[in-house]
Each structure stands twice: as C-alpha cells, then as structure tokens.
Amino acid sequence: SSNDFLINSNIVNTNKWRVFLFPFFARGHLIPMTDFANLLSTSHPDIEPTMVVTPGNTKFITSSLGKSNSSTQQPVVQIVTYPFPSIGLKPDVETIGIGKLAESSAIDGAFHMARPGQEQVIQHYKPDAVIADMKFPWIAAIAAELRIPCLFFTCSGSFSILLYRCLSRMRANVVGLHDHVTVLGLPGREIRMPVLELPPFVLAEENNYAQYVERMMKTLGDAFGVVVNTYRGLESEYCKELEKTLARRAYFVGPVSVSCATDQHSVLGRGGEGETGCLRWLDKKEERSVVLVSFGSQSYFRSMQLHELAMGLEESGQNFLWVVRGVDQSEQWMPEGWEERIGDRGLVVRGWAPQVAILAHAAIGAFVTHCGWNSILEGTAAGLPMLTWPLAHDQFINEKLLVDVVGCAARLWEGGERSTTDMKSELVPRTVIAQAVSRFMEPKGEYSSVHCKARELGAVARSVMAEGGNSVSDLSRLISDLIDAMQSNTCQ
Numbered sequence: 245s246s247n248d249f250l251i252n253s254n255i256v257n258t259n260k261w262r263v264f265l266f267p268f269f270a271r272g273h274l275i276p277m278t279d280f281a282n283l284l285s286t287s288h289p290d291i292e293p294t295m296v297v298t299p300g301n302t303k304f305i306t307s308s309l310g311k312s313n314s315s316t317q318q319p320v321v322q323i324v325t326y327p328f329p330s331i332g333l334k335p336d337v338e339t340i341g342i343g344k345l346a347e348s349s350a351i352d353g354a355f356h357m358a359r360p361g362q363e364q365v366i367q368h369y370k371p372d373a374v375i376a377d378m379k380f381p382w383i384a385a386i387a388a389e390l391r392i393p394c395l396f397f398t399c400s401g402s403f404s405i406l407l408y409r410c411l412s413r414m415r416a417n418v419v420g421l422h423d424h425v426t427v428l429g430l431p432g433r434e435i436r437m438p439v440l441e442l443p444p445f446v447l448a449e450e451n452n453y454a455q456y457v458e459r460m461m462k463t464l465g466d467a468f469g470v471v472v473n474t475y476r477g478l479e480s481e482y483c484k485e486l487e488k489t490l491a492r493r494a495y496f497v498g499p500v501s502v503s504c505a506t507d508q509h510s511v512l513g514r515g516g517e518g519e520t521g522c523l524r525w526l527d528k529k530e531e532r533s534v535v536l537v538s539f540g541s542q543s544y545f546r547s548m549q550l551h552e553l554a555m556g557l558e559e560s561g562q563n564f565l566w567v568v569r570g571v572d573q574s575e576q577w578m579p580e581g582w583e584e585r586i587g588d589r590g591l592v593v594r595g596w597a598p599q600v601a602i603l604a605h606a607a608i609g610a611f612v613t614h615c616g617w618n619s620i621l622e623g624t625a626a627g628l629p630m631l632t633w634p635l636a637h638d639q640f641i642n643e644k645l646l647v648d649v650v651g652c653a654a655r656l657w658e659g660g661e662r663s664t665t666d667m668k669s670e671l672v673p674r675t676v677i678a679q680a681v682s683r684f685m686e687p688k689g690e691y692s693s694v695h696c697k698a699r700e701l702g703a704v705a706r707s708v709m710a711e712g713g714n715s716v717s718d719l720s721r722l723i724s725d726l727i728d729a730m731q732s733n734t735c736q
C-alpha cells in the first residue's frame with residue numbers, strides 16, 4: 245500500500261499534542277534536534293514529540309533519546325521513518341560526513357528530493373504541529389495546506405543567520421575574491437570580513453544557492469516561529485535584531501546540549517555510541533591540563549594537514565585529546581614513530597567521541613574547534629576558552645562572533661590565506677600550531693582575559709538553562725503559543 249514506507253513507527257494514538265520534527269541528514273542537525281525533542285517532551289506532559297528521519301539516520305538519534313521514568317523505559321520521543329531519496333548511494337549512507345566526500349556532496353545536492361517522503365508522512369499522520377530544519381523550507385507549504393503551525397529550527401546562531409541575510413542582499417556589490425567586505429545592515433559594531441572567509445555564494449553572479457538562501461529567509465519570516473539554538477547572553481544584540489526584523493515569533497532555547505549533559509545515558513550516546521575509554525584516560529590527567537582538538541562531524545582534512553597538525557601537537561609539549569574522523573583517511577598522515585614519542589601525553593580517538601562529556605571533564609582546559617555552531621555552544625557551556633580553526637560554511641562567521649565580538653576565543657592562525665573552500669586554504673604550519681596551542685594553554689599568559697570571559701560565559705550558559713533562566717522561559721512561551729494555536733486550529 246502507499247503506507248509501506250512508514251516502517252519502524254511505534255506511534256500510539258495518544259491524546260497528546262503530536263509535534264513532528266524533521267532534521268536534515270547531518271549529525272550537526274540530528275543531534276541538537278534530538279536534544280530539543282527531549283526538552284519538549286520533558287517540559288510539558290501533553291506534548292508528544294516525534295522525530296521524522298530516514299532509516300539510516302535513526303542510529304544517530306536513538307542512543308540519546310530520553311527515557312521515560314516508568315519501568316518500561318519507553319523512549320519519550322517517538323520515531324517515524326520515510327525512505328531516503330534514491331540517488332544511487334549504498335544503503336545506509338544517508339548522512340553527510342559518514343561516507344566518502346563524494347557521497348556527502350551527493351547527499352547535499354539531493355536533499356530537496358526528500359520532499360515527497362516528508363509530505364506523505366505529514367499527510368498520513370496529520371500531526372498537530374511541525375518543526376522543520378531550516379534546510380527544508382518547503383515543509384511550511386505542506387503544513388499550510390493542512391492548516392497546522394510550522395516552526396523552523398535553526399542549527400546556526402542569530403549572528404550568522406542575520407549575516408547570511410545581509411550577504412544575500414549585498415551580493416551585487418561584492419567584486420573580487422581577495423576583497424574585504426563590510427557587512428551592511430547589521431546592528432552594533434562594524435563587521436568586516438575577507439570574501440574568502442564567506443560562504444561562496446556571496447561571490448557568484450548567477451547562483452542557485454543565493455536564491456535558496458533568499459527563499460530560506462523569506463520562509464523563516466513567514467513561519468509561525470523560529471526556534472534558535474542559542475542564548476541571549478552569547479549574542480543578545482543579534483537575537484534582538486532577529487526577533488525584531490526576521491521572525492514573527494523567535495524563541496532562543498539553547499544551548500540545548502546542557503539539558504542532555506545531565507543525563508548520563510543521553511550524553512554518552514549523543515550522535516551515536518562514542519568511544520568512552522578517553523574519559524578514563526582524562527581521569528588520570530590534572531585539572532585543565534588537556535587541550536581537546538576536534539573538528540565536528542563532517543570536516544575533511546588533507547593528509548598533509550593532518551601530518552602537520554600531528555607534528556604541531558607534538559611540538560606544543562601540551563597534553564591533548566585529538567579526535568580524528570575515520571572517513572576516507574588512511575594512516576599515512578601519522579609521522580614515523582609519532583605515537584611512541586607522544587606516549588601518554590596525547591590520545592588519538594578515531595571515529596566518534598562523546599564530545600559533551602569530554603568538554604565537561606575537569607581535565608580539559610581548552611578546545612581547538614572548527615567553530616561548528618554546536619561545538620561552539622557546547623564549548624561555551626563548559627566554560628572553555630576556544631582556539632579557532634574554521635574550515636567551511638558559517639564557521640568563519642561564528643569565529644568572528646566569538647573572537648571579535650564576545651572575546652571568549654582566539655584565532656589559531658591569522659597569518660596565511662584561509663578560506664571556506666578547501667582548495668584555496670593554505671596549509672597551517674606545525675610551528676604555528678605548536679606556538680598557538682602552548683601559549684593558549686598558559687593559565688596566566690597573554691590569553692588570560694579570554695579564559696576569564698569563557699568561564700563567565702559558562703556560568704551564563706548554564707544559568708539560562710536552569711529553572712527561571714531565559715532559555716527555559718522561551719521554551720515555555722513556545723509551548724504555550726503552540727498549544728494556543730493548536731487548540732484554536734490556526735497556523736498563524
């Protein structure tokens with residue numbers, strides 16, 4: 245029958261409000277939306293969240309779904325699946341960053357093909373409300389047809405969303421690859437960035453992606469509301485501006501990872517089962533003596549850069565925990581005799597690490613990050629100073645916010661050419677890495693004000709997620725607005 249595609253669903257017909265969440269096919273999206281679904285379910289007894297994913301993506305969310313208190317240990321969040329678009333990939337390769345680079349590009353290029361499956365799910369189950377990833381703007385139209393409210397969940401911060409909007413409006417004025425651009429239309433201090441560090445759509449004359457960004461902004465503005473995984477204490481001016489000029493209703497509910505961190509089961513299985521041996525290794529290290537080096541779930545380094553990074557970490561003389569993703573990498577990057585020379589001073593985790601649990605460990609003193617938005621929120625929530633090494637997407641924009649506006653991070657390298665396009669980036673030399681890391685780890689050194697700001701921000705991040713905090717009250721406001729709309733059967 246036409247319903248054959250709905251496998252694995254264990255939806256029971258409850259009297260609760262059924263809210264369906266649609267995350268994009270990448271762990272940087274699946275993870276925060278799962279945290280958010282857990283939060284929704286624990287914040288109101290009458291809301292039943294359901295994650296709607298393709299079969300190959302269920303394994304990245306089931307291990308961190310909250311369990312109910314009852315003896316049955318049933319997950320409090322339901323799962324419904326729809327088929328992954330047939331684009332000729334191997335079964336189970338349905339997530340950006342888990343297969344080869346070419347497979348990730350294919351997924352990224354074909355995600356609009358997810359629409360029919362999503363449409364069937366919504367029409368079949370007729371949920372009371374939907375919360376869609378910003379990557380799926382068409383879900384607004386499907387929801388409008390059924391007259392149910394549609395909210396968008398963003399996996400980036402207010403600053404970068406606003407910047408994208410400004411850039412899509414200013415494209416005509418951007419001329420050369422080696423220019424600097426002053427971003428027009430942002431509140432607060434002047435933001436100026438090299439074109440190379442901006443998303444590539446800014447430059448191109450005729451480009452589908454720019455139109456897509458424009459459409460996304462319009463969809464966000466027309467939707468019932470926008471849910472942003474951020475907190476006002478981090479980027480208050482930009483949250484205000486987003487609320488005022490972009491969204492009909494804006495809810496700042498993050499950092500959502502904080503709620504997950506209190507549940508041992510969820511935190512260790514977040515985004516998949518991670519290597520937990522590294523936590524025991526950290527137990528033996530002194531407080532604030534280890535630097536965590538991790539670049540998210542989809543970044544890709546050339547072997548030469550990995551080699552240089554290995555040498556840099558060795559020369560830094562610091563303790564380090566380095567997460568190297570296994571994808572597409574042979575071990576050619578590893579310098580000869582390196583592991584023996586490093587001994588117990590460093591640990592390489594291959595594959596998936598329980599990042600939030602690691603960041604919360606007392607032995608971690610700093611975080612070298614690619615500035616993916618989730619990592620940044622998680623880093624600030626742990627009160628850790630960050631050394632930034634952005635690679636693509638909105639990461640340079642996030643770095644700009646942290647280093648030049650907030651002051652809780654420093655750039656790892658400013659000397660050479662850096663770019664959102666890998667081919668245009670210069671190799672970051674080992675001596676730069678070694679010096680940056682060792683200077684940054686000095687507790688009373690030149691970065692002490694950065695360390696101090698980071699600690700302050702950690703306290704703020706945790707307080708907004710505690711009872712009476714800003715993010716908690718935004719979540720209550722969201723739930724009550726949503727229940728009002730569902731009760732009165734309006735989608736506006």
Ligand code: UDP
Binds near residue numbers: 514540
């Ligand atoms: N992450 C993790 N273990 C890893 C690598 C990443 O738990 O080994 C998590 C990390 O905590 C974050 C997410 O994966 O929640 C990555 O999202 P982010 O926005 O930082 O980067 P992206 O992967 O989207 O580039």
